[in-house]
Amino acid sequence: MKIAVLPGDGIGKEIVKEAIKVLNALDEKFEMEEAPVGGAGYEAKGHPLPDSTLALAKEADAILFGAVGDWKYDSLERALRPEQAILGLRKHLQLFANFRPAICYPQLTGASSLKPEIVSGLDILIVRELNGDVYFGTPRGNRKAPDGPFEGAREGFDTMRYSEPEVQRIAHVAFQAAQKRGKRLTSVDKANVLETSQLWKDVMIDVAKQYPDVELSHMYVDNAAMQLVKAPKSFDVIVTGNLFGDILSDQAAMLTGSIGMLPSASLDKNNKGLYEPSHGSAPDIAGKGIANPLATILSAAMMLRYSLNKAEQAERIEKAVQKVLEAGYRTGDIATPGCRQVGTAEMGDAVLAAL
Amino acid sequence: MKIAVLPGDGIGKEIVKEAIKVLNALDEKFEMEEAPVGGAGYEAKGHPLPDSTLALAKEADAILFGAVGDWKYDSLERALRPEQAILGLRKHLQLFANFRPAICYPQLTGASSLKPEIVSGLDILIVRELNGDVYFGTPRGNRKAPDGPFEGAREGFDTMRYSEPEVQRIAHVAFQAAQKRGKRLTSVDKANVLETSQLWKDVMIDVAKQYPDVELSHMYVDNAAMQLVKAPKSFDVIVTGNLFGDILSDQAAMLTGSIGMLPSASLDKNNKGLYEPSHGSAPDIAGKGIANPLATILSAAMMLRYSLNKAEQAERIEKAVQKVLEAGYRTGDIATPGCRQVGTAEMGDAVLAAL
Numbered sequence: 127m128k129i130a131v132l133p134g135d136g137i138g139k140e141i142v143k144e145a146i147k148v149l150n151a152l153d154e155k156f157e158m159e160e161a162p163v164g165g166a167g168y169e170a171k172g173h174p175l176p177d178s179t180l181a182l183a184k185e186a187d188a189i190l191f192g193a194v195g196d197w198k199y200d201s202l203e204r205a206l207r208p209e210q211a212i213l214g215l216r217k218h219l220q221l222f223a224n225f226r227p228a229i230c231y232p233q234l235t236g237a238s239s240l241k242p243e244i245v246s247g248l249d250i251l252i253v254r255e256l257n258g259d260v261y262f263g264t265p266r267g268n269r270k271a272p273d274g275p276f277e278g279a280r281e282g283f284d285t286m287r288y289s290e291p292e293v294q295r296i297a298h299v300a301f302q303a304a305q306k307r308g309k310r311l312t313s314v315d316k317a318n319v320l321e322t323s324q325l326w327k328d329v330m331i332d333v334a335k336q337y338p339d340v341e342l343s344h345m346y347v348d349n350a351a352m353q354l355v356k357a358p359k360s361f362d363v364i365v366t367g368n369l370f371g372d373i374l375s376d377q378a379a380m381l382t383g384s385i386g387m388l389p390s391a392s393l394d395k396n397n398k399g400l401y402e403p404s405h406g407s408a409p410d411i412a413g414k415g416i417a418n419p420l421a422t423i424l425s426a427a428m429m430l431r432y433s434l435n436k437a438e439q440a441e442r443i444e445k446a447v448q449k450v451l452e453a454g455y456r457t458g459d460i461a462t463p464g465c466r467q468v469g470t471a472e473m474g475d476a477v478l479a480a481l
Numbered sequence: 482m483k484i485a486v487l488p489g490d491g492i493g494k495e496i497v498k499e500a501i502k503v504l505n506a507l508d509e510k511f512e513m514e515e516a517p518v519g520g521a522g523y524e525a526k527g528h529p530l531p532d533s534t535l536a537l538a539k540e541a542d543a544i545l546f547g548a549v550g551d552w553k554y555d556s557l558e559r560a561l562r563p564e565q566a567i568l569g570l571r572k573h574l575q576l577f578a579n580f581r582p583a584i585c586y587p588q589l590t591g592a593s594s595l596k597p598e599i600v601s602g603l604d605i606l607i608v609r610e611l612n613g614d615v616y617f618g619t620p621r622g623n624r625k626a627p628d629g630p631f632e633g634a635r636e637g638f639d640t641m642r643y644s645e646p647e648v649q650r651i652a653h654v655a656f657q658a659a660q661k662r663g664k665r666l667t668s669v670d671k672a673n674v675l676e677t678s679q680l681w682k683d684v685m686i687d688v689a690k691q692y693p694d695v696e697l698s699h700m701y702v703d704n705a706a707m708q709l710v711k712a713p714k715s716f717d718v719i720v721t722g723n724l725f726g727d728i729l730s731d732q733a734a735m736l737t738g739s740i741g742m743l744p745s746a747s748l749d750k751n752n753k754g755l756y757e758p759s760h761g762s763a764p765d766i767a768g769k770g771i772a773n774p775l776a777t778i779l780s781a782a783m784m785l786r787y788s789l790n791k792a793e794q795a796e797r798i799e800k801a802v803q804k805v806l807e808a809g810y811r812t813g814d815i816a817t818p819g820c821r822q823v824g825t826a827e828m829g830d831a832v833l834a835a836l
């Protein structure tokens with residue numbers, strides 16, 4: 127089995143290195159091949175998602191992704207900016223199902239900006255659709271406004287759209303995820319305003335008939351943003367579109383106070399997937415050896431479970447991370463007085479030792 | 482000067498009644514005329530925004546609005562549902578500038594689900610554009626997908642769009658608001674993905690040249706949702722589009738833990754405006770006399786300041802509310818052990834007494 131390794135920019139290289147150390151320590155051996163992506167892709171080949179990188183990603187059984195982005199690319203035209211790499215991979219590989227867990231580790235509850243009683247034991251899963259919505263809808267661009275009160279003025283426009291089969295496939299993924307957890311699914315939309323959301327909601331209600339054991343509820347996105355602040359533990363699984371999922375999954379991650387711990391998976395219909403930490407490329411701390419590699423190590427564990435069919439190995443890694451936390455190891459982002467503060471490589475070593 | 486009074490549904494009637502009591506106690510006298518809106522409009526005249534209600538709103542100098550919505554209208558077609566009233570008023574009266582303060586009152590810091598040190602002293606202002614974006618963009622509807630991987634399938638679609646003059650007018654409002662406060666403006670967009678956002682950002686940068694005393698920064702909406710959780714006090718004024726503003730302003734309101742205290746204003750270019758509490762119609766507690774009227778009373782104060790040019794009277798009301806809080810009066814939503822828990826009318830009376 128072959129893993130495409132795409133470290134990307136900023137802290138990407140450092141954190142992916144630790145995840146590879148951990149993967150190499152397993153009994154199972156994997157073929158790994160590295161390729162540049164994001165700003166690194168642009169530097170090496172003139173494009174954030176070079177053809178050779180895309181070809182490798184297509185050919186591999188799974189993709190381990192670091193992070194992309196750096197201020198130094200801010201002045202490039204949008205098509206060449208690092209983020210296009212991740213959008214391109216999602217679209218070309220049809221990675222439509224994004225799993226973003228927001229878990230508050232017992233040892234890290236204090237890191238949250240929320241009161242401990244609000245977040246302790248938090249364990250929610252956001253399932254975000256990743257191939258549709260206003261992210262990819264056409265037509266889009268710039269033009270003279272064709273109508274309305276500002277007819278003729280310069281305008282920017284995008285198309286928000288979801289089709290029935292697109293919503294069906296993410297609905298099935300979300301219902302099945304809920305079946306394996308607390309059996310409660312909240313579909314988030316803005317059906318009181320948007321036609322796209324009304325279709326989304328109708329299809330969710332329809333698919334729900336095939337999952338009588340899962341309790342489906344609906345919530346408007348503004349209310350969801352409020353309830354995530356007020357009572358995040360009231361959720362089990364949330365399913366939502368690409369745009370709302372972008373916002374709510376980041377909000378939910380930040381509730382835990384330890385976004386440096388949170389992995390993510392983006393899967394296609396055959397469970398081939400791209401695995402990346404939920405945090406970004408953090409160019410401000412890149413190269414300093416202080417970034418937290420645990421989200422990437424846990425992303426590798428997710429990869430073993432979902433794409434490589436090695437659930438036991440995944441569990442070994444997850445348990446090792448637990449042990450390391452229990453032993454008091456902390457990178458700077460989650461450090462507390464009295465902890466054993468370590469750098470990126472030492473944290474990777476600690477996980478290795480705990481394996 | 483004439484005020485259109487639109488109590489609406491749920492707790493709307495109860496809370497608006499208290500605001501009127503307070504307005505009537507001022508030296509200045511105002512002509513007030515009431516009309517049904519939302520579910521009440523539908524019951525009385527078959528439409529959430531009856532023609533006669535819209536005519537009154539157009540004719541008046543300002544509008545005091547309660548809240549709309551009730552589950553019992555959930556099965557109506559969208560065009561007849563209560564929310565259409567507020568969307569219709571915003572659009573017909575060109576109320577494009579929505580002011581949503583998120584303030585953490587010192588006496589109520591404990592009501593927040595966030596740690597006191599994160600929210601104490603919080604005072605941010607969200608300026609939300611209210612007439613454009615995917616809320617009103619055409620074309621929109623249902624159709625067979627005209628292209629893409631699911632060509633021919635049933636799809637729902639909407640158009641996200643902003644034109645240059647639309648962004649310019651909200652930019653001026655936001656920069657001027659920032660000038661009167663901490664002089665820091667954060668423009669929130671998703672310019673790394675959306676054409677609409679790229680235009681938004683370009684226009685913000687352009688308008689900024691006219692406000693050299695205000696520091697403009699840009700933030701992606703997903704990051705803004707995170708920073709609001711992590712460090713809400715790092716913001717001064719946030720300006721954003723209709724959809725992102727819907728989500729972020731509710732999130733910000735909930736950070737305070739006392740959304741029952743938060744007023745809002747929606748203004749046209751001549752500062753004629755609609756004033757409503759940030760919370761909703763709460764049908765679950767309607768008619769029980771326990772709703773918090775303070776957000777509505779503070780909305781009336783905003784009305785005096787922005788639309789009726791009575792800043793002194795506005796301040797009198799705001800000070801009276803402060804006094805009432807200091808004296809320990811609390812409705813159920815913000816009650817703490819040892820407070821003087823009161824109902825809607827008693828809270829209104831307490832404000833009157835403090836005037």
Ligand SMILES: CC(C)[C@H](C(=O)O)[C@@H](O)C(=O)O
Pocket residue numbers: 209212213372673674703
């Ligand atoms: C980088 C950006 C295009 C991307 C997105 O908006 O999807 C990121 O925010 C994410 O959530 O993975």
Ligand SMILES: CC(C)[C@H](C(=O)O)[C@@H](O)C(=O)O
Pocket residue numbers: 318319348564567568727
């Ligand atoms: C009721 C609804 C249409 C409305 C909106 O989305 O604007 C509400 O959420 C608000 O923020 O005033």
